[in-house]
Amino acid sequence: MTPEERIASLEAENTRQREQLAVLLAQNTVLLARVQELEARLAKDSHNSSKPPSSDGLARKTRSLRRKSGKKPGGQLGHRGETLRLVAAPDTMVEHRPVICIGCQAPLDAAAPVVLRERRQVQDLPPLRLQITEHQALHVRCPACQAVSRGAFPPEAPSRAQYGPRLRALAVYLVEQQLVPYARVQELLRDLFGADLSGGTLVAWVREAAAILEPVEAAIKVALQRTPVLHSDETGVRRAGTLAWAHVSCTSQLTHYAIHPKRGSAATEAIGILPAYTGVSVHDGWKPYQTQTQCRHALCNIHHLRELTFLEEQYQ
Secondary structure, X not given: OOHHHHHHHHHHHHHHHHHHHHHHHHHHHHHHHHHHHHHHXXXXXXXXXXXXXXXXXXXXXXXXXXXXXXXXXXXXXXXXXXXXXXXXXXXXXXXXXXXXXXXXXXXXXXXXXXXXXXXXXXXXXXXXXXOOOOOOOOEEEXXXXXXXXXXXXXXXXXXXXXXXXXXXXXXXXXXXXXXXOHHHHHHHXXXXXXXXXXXXXXXXXXXXXXXXXXXXXXXXXXXHHHOOEEEEEEEEEEEOOEEEEEEEEEOOXXXXXXXXXXXXXXXXXXXXXXXXXXXXXXXXXXXXXXXXXXXXXXXXXXXXXXXXXXXXXXXX
């Protein structure tokens, strides 16, 4: 091989190696981006992304966004506190009068003067029992014409025996506001009051309350549609063993919840608040919210904070 041929061969080999190096560098760039993407995906949880807390598992490490104040834990000097105080007019007063003098052992009868009253109060629940009120409709004969008239029963007594409105309201409150399961509400009412209710009775009470509150719900929806700023969100829930979505629309004073099998636009159309809203809709940036073009949009700041937390933790 002549020197010219050898130089040509080396130049060709050098060209091939440069081409291979360029391919490898391109592949390396793609792989690095993929690794970075996968690491970023693994690093995301509910504290630095829009992922729900239920996806975190038990091993998530959290980092508080609160700044240290330098103060010691607990109540600070000058803090008023929440000590239980005496009330001016107690419901019951019990006097504990000594019967024998500690000096001479003489009896202390009612004539012995009281020189000081030392007060202590106990705040406790009254005895927990159902108060049974019997209503009697009297049939009265008129002395003039001898016709018999009957007194009217109140609305809370439509039949011979029933539970009253306060117990019914407590049961609905426990189920709907405190989210206590039906079986545990049955157990609680049975243990505390001796009221042995069936699950069907509780379901009927909740449905009756829902029907009574329909005008209230309608008024809340109208008020939310008129508010200048409205927050919206949704989260997955289990309903009868299947996935459904709890949709919320709220302000600082008004809240509307709705359960729907869908998460997106079909649900918001059925609920009926957002389609008629023309103010500022605050949400997490999920695409179905953006389809509401008749209103302005603002992203929820907690999601900004989470995304900034992710950027600081993952990319410094």
